[in-house]
Amino acid sequence: MSYQFTIVVPVYNEEDNLKRVEEELSKYIKIAIKKTKVLFVNDGSKDKSQELIEAICTNNHDFKFIQFEKNCGLSAAITAGFKNTDTELVGYIDSDLQTAPEDFNLLLKEIGNYDLVTGVRANRKDSFVKNMSSTIANGIRRTFTHDGMDDTGCPLKVIKTSYAKNIPMFKGLHRFLPAMILLQNGKIKQIPVQHFPRIAGEAKYGLWNRLLGPLMDCFAYVWMKKKYINYSIAKKS
Numbered sequence: 001m002s003y004q005f006t007i008v009v010p011v012y013n014e015e016d017n018l019k020r021v022e023e024e025l026s027k028y029i030k031i032a033i034k035k036t037k038v039l040f041v042n043d044g045s046k047d048k049s050q051e052l053i054e055a056i057c058t059n060n061h062d063f064k065f066i067q068f069e070k071n072c073g074l075s076a077a078i079t080a081g082f083k084n085t086d087t088e089l090v091g092y093i094d095s096d097l098q099t100a101p102e103d104f105n106l107l108l109k110e111i112g113n114y115d116l117v118t119g120v121r122a123n124r125k126d127s128f129v130k131n132m133s134s135t136i137a138n139g140i141r142r143t144f145t146h147d148g149m150d151d152t153g154c155p156l157k158v159i160k161t162s163y164a165k166n167i168p169m170f171k172g173l174h175r176f177l178p179a180m181i182l183l184q185n186g187k188i189k190q191i192p193v194q195h196f197p198r199i200a201g202e203a204k205y206g207l208w209n210r211l212l213g214p215l216m217d218c219f220a221y222v223w224m225k226k227k228y229i230n231y232s233i234a235k236k237s
Contacts, residue, residue: 005034005089005108005158007101008081010074011053012043014095018052021095022060028101029062033108034089038063041081044071079169082161090164092174094155103193107158115163115186116178118149119156119193147179149190156193160186168224172217179221183228 009021029036040053042065050067057063066080082090089111091104099119107117152175159181167173167180178188 003035003037003087005032005036005091005104006081006085006087006161007036007038007091007093007104008041008078008085009038009093009095010041010043010077010081011045011049011095012071012074012077013045013047013049015045015047015049015052017095017097018049018056020097022056022063024097024101025063026060028104031102031105033105036062036104037087039081039084040065041077042067043073043077044068046071073171075169075171075173078174079167082159082164082167085161085164088161089158090161091158092155098196099154099156100194100196103156104158106191106193107156110189110191111158111160113187114189115184116157116159116181116188118152118158118178118188118190119154120151120190121154121195122192147182147188149178149188151190152176152178154193168228170217170220170224172220175217176221183225184230 007025009025011018014021025038029038038060040057040063042050042053053065053067057065066084068077068080078092081092089108091107093099093101093104099121103119107119110117157177159177163181163184163186166184167177173180178190181188
């Protein structure tokens with residue numbers, strides 16, 4: 001049976017988390033409702049992440065990797081993962097594992113009728129400042145995009161690959177994945193998923209990234225929306 005679903009895992013200095021990532025994703029692959037493989041995208045890590053990733057991929061034939069020459073950011077890592085996916089469906093999860101891989105099955109059960117299904121983190125296990133800044137940022141984003149999503153920052157998503165490959169790369173795109181599917185006249189849905197505190201490694205985002213950065217990205221999105229070209233081919237030979 002060929003693979004049907006690819007999970008993209010961006011990695012930046014996550015050496016303390018990668019063993020657990022291997023264990024949890026290996027467990028998930030055994031219970032996944034779609035034949036699943038994993039694609040690590042090492043975003044120029046400066047620790048031992050690449051060494052660990054290569055060992056994981058050597059020991060598990062369902063795991064592959066891409067390594068960037070230098071750090072390019074989360075949006076670039078996600079885009080590279082999408083562009084290098086050859087399965088019908090592609091997913092995304094952060095390597096801090098604050099969301100549960102088994103919840104991919106909840107999203108996969110709904111993807112047939114939609115083009116993107118995203119998680120909504122229920123009972124978030126983050127600090128008050130992080131939760132509040134995310135709430136404000138999501139409110140600002142909804143005002144600009146009208147995507148109706150409550151938690152686009154949730155790092156658990158499933159997308160039909162044909163749509164994912166048509167998402168243009170720009171910094172901050174990970175916050176606008178549902179909106180980018182809507183630009184393609186796609187259908188989106190959100191589903192509550194589990195959330196856990198980070199138990200290893202360090203968060204890569206501060207207040208600027210969570211609040212002021214997204215506000216600036218919203219203006220970029222509005223400009224891009226005006227310039228976005230959407231077409232469908234009626235016939236070809």
